[in-house]
Amino acid sequence: MSEALPVEQVGLGVSQTIAEDISTAQVWKALLIKIKEPNLFLPVSDVTTRPSDDGQGTYREMSIGPNRMIENIYADEALLEVKFVVEGDVIEHVNIIHTKDGVRTLEFYKRHSQTGERVHWDAPKHLALGGVEKVLEMARTL
Secondary structure: OOOOOOOOEEEOOEEEEOOOOOOHHHHHHHHHHHHHOHHHOOOOEEEEEEEOOOOOOEEEEEEEOOEEEEEEEEEEOOOOEEEEEEOOOOEEEEEEEEEEOOEEEEEEEEEEOOOOOEEOEEEEHHHHHHHHHHHHHHHHHO
16 A cells, blocks of 8 residues: 655745746735735635724625635735734744845745744645746736
């Protein structure tokens, strides 16, 4: 009897280099689209959005399979960071554009909201990388 191979986990994050023919502005625009139209990037349905109660971001509800997810999302263009905060959780999902030594990358990871420390993300790495790729594919068309 053969055993299934273990699926590589995201761990402390995934990233991909942004191609030179895609501008930072295009990637940022795709990340903003992802806030209100996550169905273009994820297998979700029944999405509703409105301004968050604190007036600083976007409140979003969506169904993922049988589960309903409620989150507040904050986009900080100065940091090139979008932060997804699931209601009732201290862990944030972060999508951020980095530039280091002239190389731009798009990175997805999770961090603790109070300490800012990265935390292990128990999700299949190939799915998270697929999400990064979808953002970059959309960015190329904008």
